[in-house]
Amino acid sequence: xxxxxxxxxxxxxxxxxxxxTGEPLWKFNTGSGVFSSPAVYMVNGEEFVTVASGGGxxxxxxxxxxxxxxxxxx
Amino acid sequence: xxxxxxxxxxxxxxVHSIKETPVPTETTRPGEHPWPTQxxxxxxxxxxxxxxxxxxxxxxxxxxxxxxxxVPHFTPVGPNQISAPGSGxxxxxxxxxxxxxxxxxxxxxxxxxxxxxRPARGYFSAFDPTTGELVWQRxxxxxxxxxxxxxxxxxxxxxxxx
Amino acid sequence: MLxxxxxxxxxxPFPKMNTIRAGDIAGPTWVGGERxxxxxxxxxxxxxxxxxxCVAVGNPFGDxxxxxxxxxxxxxxxxxxxxxxELKWYLQQTHHDVWDYDSGGPADSV
Numbered sequence: 001x002x003x004x005x006x007x008x009x010x011x012x013x014x015x016x017x018x019x020x021t022g023e024p025l026w027k028f029n030t031g032s033g034v035f036s037s038p039a040v041y042m043v044n045g046e047e048f049v050t051v052a053s054g055g056g057x058x059x060x061x062x063x064x065x066x067x068x069x070x071x072x073x074x
Numbered sequence: 075x076x077x078x079x080x081x082x083x084x085x086x087x088x089v090h091s092i093k094e095t096p097v098p099t100e101t102t103r104p105g106e107h108p109w110p111t112q113x114x115x116x117x118x119x120x121x122x123x124x125x126x127x128x129x130x131x132x133x134x135x136x137x138x139x140x141x142x143x144x145v146p147h148f149t150p151v152g153p154n155q156i157s158a159p160g161s162g163x164x165x166x167x168x169x170x171x172x173x174x175x176x177x178x179x180x181x182x183x184x185x186x187x188x189x190x191x192r193p194a195r196g197y198f199s200a201f202d203p204t205t206g207e208l209v210w211q212r213x214x215x216x217x218x219x220x221x222x223x224x225x226x227x228x229x230x231x232x233x234x235x236x
Numbered sequence: 237m238l239x240x241x242x243x244x245x246x247x248x249p250f251p252k253m254n255t256i257r258a259g260d261i262a263g264p265t266w267v268g269g270e271r272x273x274x275x276x277x278x279x280x281x282x283x284x285x286x287x288x289x290c291v292a293v294g295n296p297f298g299d300x301x302x303x304x305x306x307x308x309x310x311x312x313x314x315x316x317x318x319x320x321x322e323l324k325w326y327l328q329q330t331h332h333d334v335w336d337y338d339s340g341g342p343a344d345s346v
Contacts, residue, residue, distance in 0.1 A: 004182050
C-alpha cells in the first residue's frame with residue numbers, strides 16, 4: 001500500500017493505492033492541503049498512519065490538523 | 075523538469091542511459107543563449123523514459139488556446155506560451171519512495187502547465203528501476219505531497235524512506 | 237550553502253560548500269556576470285554505507301542573458317562525502333534553466 005496526499009481549493013485528499021497495481025483503495029478528504037510525508041506507527045500491535053493537513057498557500061484552503069487513521073487489522 | 079533519474083549511488087552514473095537530447099533553441103530574447111540539449115533519462119530498451127507528469131500541456135481550456143500557443147518541453151520562454159510541466163509543476167518537492175516488496179519507485183508530481191488556465195492536477199507514478207519502465211500512473215485532483223510506502227502488512231513492519 | 241553538521245554524534249565542523257561557486261568546474265559555466273540561485277529546498281538524504289550526503293540543488297535566477305552556460309551546480313544532484321564535504325559526483329538535470337525548474341526531490345538511496 002502507498003499513501004499520497006494532495007491539496008486544492010476545494011479538497012485535501014489523502015489517498016491509498018495498491019503498491020503493486022496502483023488500484024485506488026481508499027481516500028479521505030482532510031479539508032486542507034496534505035503536503036508533508038505521512039508516518040506509520042504501531043501501538044499494541046495495531047498499526048496507524050498519520051499525516052498533517054494544513055497546506056493553504058497559493059489560494060488553497062488552509063487548516064491545522066494532524067490526522068491518524070487505524071489500518072485494518074490482518 | 076518532469077523526469078525520474080535513476081543513478082548508481084556510488085558513482086552517480088545512470089543505471090540506464092541519459093541522452094543529451096536536442097531541444098528547441100529559437101528565442102526572441104536578445105542575448106539569450108539557450109542550451110541546445112537537455113539530459114533525458116532513457117529506459118533499458120533505449121526508449122525515453124515516461125515523464126512523471128506531462129511535459130506537453132494537456133486539457134487546456136479553449137479560452138486559453140485562443141490567445142496562447144502550446145509549446146514543446148524546454149522551449150525557450152517567450153510571450154503567449156503554454157508549457158509543461160510549468161514552474162510549479164514536475165516532481166516538486168516530495169521525496170520519492172521505494173518498496174523492496176514490490177521493487178518499485180514511487181514518484182508524486184504536479185501537472186500545472188504554465189498559463190494553463192485550469193487547476194493543477196496530481197500525478198502519482200510507479201516505476202521499475204531495473205528497466206526504467208512506468209508500471210502504473212494515477213492522476214488526482216489537487217497538488218502533491220510527501221508519500222510513504224508501507225511495507226509488510228502481516229508483520230506490521232513499516233518504514234519510510236525520505 | 238551547507239552549514240556545519242554533526243556526524244557520528246561528534247560535532248565536526250563541515251566545510252561549507254557553495255552550490256554556485258566561482259572556482260573549479262562550476263565557475264566557467266556562468267558567462268556574463270550573473271551568478272544567482274542554486275538554493276537547496278529539501279532536506280538532503282544520506283547514505284551511511286557509502287558515507288555520502290545527497291543534495292538536490294534548485295534553479296538559477298536573475299537575467300538569463302547574463303549567465304550563458306550550463307550554470308553548475310544549479311538543477312543538479314550532488315553527492316558529497318559526509319566527513320569532508322568533497323564533491324564525489326554530480327548530475328545536472330537541466331542545463332541553463334530559464335523555466336524555474338529546480339532539482340526537486342531529494343535522492344532516495346536504495
